[in-house]
Amino acid sequence: MNKELDFSNTNISEYLSAAHRFADEARTIAEHFTGSDFSVSTKADKSLITEADIEIERTLRQRISEIFPEHGIIGEEFSAANPDSPYQWILDPIDGTEEFARGLPTFGCIISLEFKSAPIVGLIDHPALNMRLAASLNSGTYCNQKRIFLSDDTLPAEHLRLGISKRNNFTRFGDESVLFDAIVQTYPNLRVFDSCFAYSCAANGGIDVMVDYNVRLWDISACRLLCEEAGGAFNWVKQDRTPKGFTIYSAVFGKKEPVKEIVGRFFPSKLDTAIY
Amino acid sequence: MNKELDFSNTNISEYLSAAHRFADEARTIAEHFTGSDFSVSTKADKSLITEADIEIERTLRQRISEIFPEHGIIGEEFSAANPDSPYQWILDPIDGTEEFARGLPTFGCIISLEFKSAPIVGLIDHPALNMRLAASLNSGTYCNQKRIFLSDDTLPAEHLRLGISKRNNFTRFGDESVLFDAIVQTYPNLRVFDSCFAYSCAANGGIDVMVDYNVRLWDISACRLLCEEAGGAFNWVKQDRTPKGFTIYSAVFGKKEPVKEIVGRFFPSKLDTAIY
Numbered sequence: 001m002n003k004e005l006d007f008s009n010t011n012i013s014e015y016l017s018a019a020h021r022f023a024d025e026a027r028t029i030a031e032h033f034t035g036s037d038f039s040v041s042t043k044a045d046k047s048l049i050t051e052a053d054i055e056i057e058r059t060l061r062q063r064i065s066e067i068f069p070e071h072g073i074i075g076e077e078f079s080a081a082n083p084d085s086p087y088q089w090i091l092d093p094i095d096g097t098e099e100f101a102r103g104l105p106t107f108g109c110i111i112s113l114e115f116k117s118a119p120i121v122g123l124i125d126h127p128a129l130n131m132r133l134a135a136s137l138n139s140g141t142y143c144n145q146k147r148i149f150l151s152d153d154t155l156p157a158e159h160l161r162l163g164i165s166k167r168n169n170f171t172r173f174g175d176e177s178v179l180f181d182a183i184v185q186t187y188p189n190l191r192v193f194d195s196c197f198a199y200s201c202a203a204n205g206g207i208d209v210m211v212d213y214n215v216r217l218w219d220i221s222a223c224r225l226l227c228e229e230a231g232g233a234f235n236w237v238k239q240d241r242t243p244k245g246f247t248i249y250s251a252v253f254g255k256k257e258p259v260k261e262i263v264g265r266f267f268p269s270k271l272d273t274a275i276y
Numbered sequence: 277m278n279k280e281l282d283f284s285n286t287n288i289s290e291y292l293s294a295a296h297r298f299a300d301e302a303r304t305i306a307e308h309f310t311g312s313d314f315s316v317s318t319k320a321d322k323s324l325i326t327e328a329d330i331e332i333e334r335t336l337r338q339r340i341s342e343i344f345p346e347h348g349i350i351g352e353e354f355s356a357a358n359p360d361s362p363y364q365w366i367l368d369p370i371d372g373t374e375e376f377a378r379g380l381p382t383f384g385c386i387i388s389l390e391f392k393s394a395p396i397v398g399l400i401d402h403p404a405l406n407m408r409l410a411a412s413l414n415s416g417t418y419c420n421q422k423r424i425f426l427s428d429d430t431l432p433a434e435h436l437r438l439g440i441s442k443r444n445n446f447t448r449f450g451d452e453s454v455l456f457d458a459i460v461q462t463y464p465n466l467r468v469f470d471s472c473f474a475y476s477c478a479a480n481g482g483i484d485v486m487v488d489y490n491v492r493l494w495d496i497s498a499c500r501l502l503c504e505e506a507g508g509a510f511n512w513v514k515q516d517r518t519p520k521g522f523t524i525y526s527a528v529f530g531k532k533e534p535v536k537e538i539v540g541r542f543f544p545s546k547l548d549t550a551i552y
């Protein structure tokens with residue numbers, strides 16, 4: 001797993017600690033807004049944004065630029081910083097903004113660090129669930145303070161716990177709803193959370209496998225390492241460019257066996273890798 | 277709303293207080309098991325049961341029979357007590373046992389009290405979310421200490437937040453999967469939680485409407501009052517008897533407008549009431 005990358009383990013653990021501190025700060029801001037009235041706006045792509053999204057991303061960008069001034073930052077709400085740096089922090093200040101705006105606890109903050117497009121730190125924090133998953137390269141995945149491992153077991157299709165993006169993710173850029181319907185017909189024990197709570201469930205075995213469809217890099221970046229370091233699998237299955245020029249990604253991840261089965265059955269022309 | 281029923285408001289508030297105390301006790305037991313190893317078994321109907329389910333229901337039955345010895349009790353895990361009493365406590369000690377067994381926080385304990393089949397107290401408690409919804413007849417619905425109200429607004433079908441039972445609920449007793457597919461195709465912004473978390477979301481506006489399909493009385497009993505007392509609507513749409521003689525129910529509930537729309541579109545022969 002990326003053993004030739006030219007950085008020391010010392011740095012990775014420093015980056016992981018920094019990611020935890022960033023998540024602490026994000027959590028404080030999210031908690032400040034939770035339960036209070038805050039403004040919610042609709043963005044050009046029809047998705048929601050709240051004051052909390054903006055305040056968290058602005059704060060994390062400020063911290064990253066203080067501590068790692070040469071690192072790049074890619075985030076949902078502002079334009080990229082230092083795009084040529086080999087180190088890129090990838091931020092989704094509030095993933096599941098629709099859930100957050102409705103008072104549901106399944107939203108989360110996603111923070112990852114990639115080195116030359118290889119994830120070296122991945123973190124998803126759920127303030128309202130007091131639940132944080134964090135992984136660093138070659139050092140395992142933790143849920144709060146406990147190391148977690150994905151088992152190798154699998155279940156018959158009828159009982160397999162499938163997580164999947166909501167159906168309108170499959171009709172966002174061209175109609176691929178037939179694919180959603182076919183997957184759900186094959187695996188009827190489905191869950192649809194529409195937030196990074198699904199990623200956390202895929203990494204901690206709460207679901208067996210997740211089919212994530214047509215999402216942005218800041219959605220999916222952290223869960224790759226979270227699944228792989230827990231002993232699971234992560235497979236890119238599609239990369240596309242939207243009419244407006246955004247790159248969108250699709251991937252299947254979770255326990256090794258169901259990932260292999262779903263990729264084999266529905267995505268025979270899977271990608272070996274994705275290109276940012 | 278059932279104004280002719282022959283009980284005083286004093287009693288209802290006593291019953292509501294009792295339901296809260298029962299839920300406190302259930303929560304303590306659930307928390308005791310959370311994070312520890314506990315045994316999980318598969319029941320004859322293929323659903324799961326844990327030690328926690330049994331211990332909670334046994335404890336609540338004991339309390340109810342001490343405090344209200346003449347009241348009836350209908351629960352998921354044991355046979356009915358005092359079936360001829362006009363007062364019936366209806367219990368699901370852990371709804372979402374599959375979620376609980378996998379360590380997901382969306383499970384809950386459901387407690388309701390009906391008088392001559394009219395719900396007078398409804399409560400759903402989510403220990404791991406520190407979230408409790410409770411309603412009593414003519415006295416409103418509360419989430420923790422805050423009274424909650426469902427708004428009258430609605431959204432276009434593409435954006436409407438639909439909660440729905442997982443697809444294999446629609447194939448449990450005869451294949452009605454075409455119905456699942458049609459609803460999901462019409463309302464693609466779906467969520468599937470597969471636990472009473474969906475009911476809590478329907479009652480507090482986290483989702484706009486819930487289509488609950490082929491479930492037992494202890495699943496659905498409390499959410500009727502929770503939705504109605506929050507200003508929303510609850511419509512039975514189907515009542516069936518399984519080959520083994522169990523009665524199963526289907527209902528649509530949540531905000532008034534989307535309930536009306538979905539019932540009109542998919543359940544033209546809806547039921548006026550359900551018969552226990």
